Amino acid sequence: MSSFSSQSNQNNEEMDINSTSLIPLHQTSTRKRLDNKRETICIFGTGDFGRSLGMRLLKSGYPVVYGSRDPKNTTLLPSGAQVFSHVEALNTSKIIFLAVHRENYEFISALSDQLDGKVLVDVSNNLKMNQYPESNAQYLSQLAPKANVVKGFNTVSAWALQSGSMDASSQVFVCGNDNRSKQLVMDVARSIGLTPLDQGSLLAAEELENYPLQLFPMWRLPLYITAGLTVFFFLYYVVLKVIYSYVVKNTDQTYLIMISIPNHIFPIVSLILLGLVYLPGVIAAFLQLYRGTKYKRFPDWLDRWMLCRKQLGLVSFAYGFLHVFYSLVKPLRYASYWSQVNYIVYQVQKNTTSELKMEWAWRGDLFYAFGILGFFVFCLLGVTSLPSVSNTMNWQEFRFVQSKLGHVTLLLCTAHAAVLGWNRFLRSTMYKWGLPPGYMLSMVIPCIVLILKLILITPCVDRTITSIRQGWERRRNDSGNLKV
Template sequence: MELVTRSVGIIGTGNMARALAKRLIFSGYKVVLGSRRPEDRQQLLLNDMYTNDVEITAISSCIERNEIIFVALHVEFYSSILVANLDGKILVDISNQTRVKNLNLSNAEYLSSLVPNGRVVKAFNVLPAFVIENDATGGPRRVFVAGDHASAKDAVCSVARDMGFEPVNLGALASSRKMEMYVLTLFPLWRLPFVLMLIVLTIWLVYVVYFYFMYKKVYNWHQIFIHVTNKVLCTSAITLLSLTYLPGSIAAFIQIFYGTKYRRFPEWFTGWLSSRKQLGLLTFSIALIHSLMSILVMSPAYYMSWYQPTNIIVRRNFTDDQYFPLKPLMIWKGEAASLFGILAIFCMSVLAVGSIPSVGNTLNWREWRFLQSSLGYLTLLLAVIHVFIMATPNWIKLGFPKMLYSIGFVSVALPVITLILKFAISLPCVNNYVTKIRIGWERAKPSPQI
């Protein structure tokens, strides 16, 4: 039985057009490239490995010979395709906007207005050319697809799957506005977490510098690069970890207060809830740096209270050089604090790996909930124990109320509050009530008095 080769047209000969052509040919398609100057472009493609497998023709011929046509042109040149009958043709628009603006009309919608009898589908605009061309890049695999014609979208999705990509249907062609804006926005989900991280780091930097350089005056400026900075990272990491899990408990109490899940949260709180993944990843990065810095300075000179004291007595009647080899060992405080710190960073590593889409997609709902909720709170608990082991002896030494101003006590206050709120919500009576609300039950409002 002879294999039937499917044909696809591509209008344009730029980087994206050549990348699509190569990938389509490797996927078993015959490719026809349409160009305004096909003779000149033939010379441009001589060095490409697929030159013998692709045909370069005029735009009109490319359109006439193919049902599915990729429009790999800038929006300014869309009028150049109006040289042939486009009725019923599937036009795949892969273009993007050149600058961020409020879109009233996307490129795909503009193309659809030029060819009202054609079937325009927006796709492949979020993938760079090198990802399309090279299967070994490890780049994104999803292809977002939008269009007003179901059969045309199905055909484009089938082509995307043949090319080894995962099509995602985003609905009508109007969704192309968000698709075109998506590639121009710079880390939209990371802005709030990044600002929160900077605020927390700044607050702790000011407090640590004041506490150790102005109030207690125990450090000199030579130690600010590693030892003092490490204290800022330590306190910032546990604060950010608390801010990652605190909004979930607050949301539950808000729903309990109003007795419904249908009352919308404030916009700032919704942004906080939706950015918890990014905030958690930033927390992990800070905690990892804190761990590395702690290894650098882990010695009796910096952590005196972690090691056994060593006393050296030199008698006055010695006339020769004396050697005193020192082998200070960690006491229980140092080993326990190190243990719980290691466990906390290990759990955070598991959480970070679980947030990778390729890993998260393999988890069912219960597994995902266990990782992102149960394991997350366990991580916070381990971090709190780590701080308590390090700081409690100093609290006892300082006594009340001086202990309230110590770095350890201030840094652990918010995490403890977060754990208490979670414990309160986990109580059966409270948890059952929240569950009822979240499945749609609403508390009856009192009838007005007449």
């Protein structure tokens, strides 16, 4: 009897050790697999985004449950997902993704009690910026005050979720008032291959909802500047090349609009934009030198200008590339072929030959050498602007390429334009109707930048600027005298 009792107690202890639900020893491996199973995710909304999100979650090992007004309509949902009514779906999960428009939020009020303590993720966007007085997430928190509302996933498209994070932006911005709830949502984002970024409290939801509606916000100013310069110089060269020839020489040169005039516009605009990339830097340096401190904000226009330097540089590089391409095509034109043949016929008729002029030979070789070297270094600048390349460089390397090599690029490209002009700026015939050639206008800003930079790199000025950027300040005492 005592032997049986001892054996029974041993079996009970064995079962208690392995599980509180009395799972036998041979089922422990099955229980471990259940413990590793991901938590069920609930999605309200069966539209494009809801289906794409569910498909991505299923591929990552999450059980997915949809809450729908019509649970019988399951034809478009991903295979493996379950569909219940809203109340039934809420009972299966702690995290609920709300993938419906704000106009359809009314049913949430009736589910307020069931949402108590649950994480409600708002993924909605609006049709226009600041469409409502408050953000959608803040409005949702009013409808479901017992839920922990988190804004997130609204910057990721349904296409990105379907195609994978390598084909689109993988960043997920998340904000909310409850840190634990935000962490749960961020864990889900990481689990499906996305990169979550904590943006703070729910007050940031309005900014997150406006973000997808912005069309290239950092590119607007550079594109406006580029468009203005392009239109201006196009009209400028139409006057110099087409209208002037028609009025003065009575010749039709409208065909120049297709190749020749663009091949003048592209390098001019590219050089001006490249100068605009480095001009705010030297302005900021002289402003710090004048103030004697770095602890004062720059003017708003200078801040905005400096923030879009990368975009200005990339547009400049694109125009420079077009200039190279157009220059290679230019000799293949019929007009160029005709002028060469006509010159040869002229020499045959006159029974004369042209001698090699060393000045023109040097000028041509210098022109192409500066152009090739300038474009090569420009390509290095463009490559290092790519995130995949810049992320592998330390701060010193990136500064060396973008600053020092950048100014070398500006110098080479300016020399390329100067050799093109050579001494033609001294000839009055080059100023048609008193207008200077376009290459002269393109050199104004780059020359200003190079002269100012030359002043800044002189030892005495450079030491002062370096000291200011390291925290040194020049102050004035009450009598107005300078004080360190």
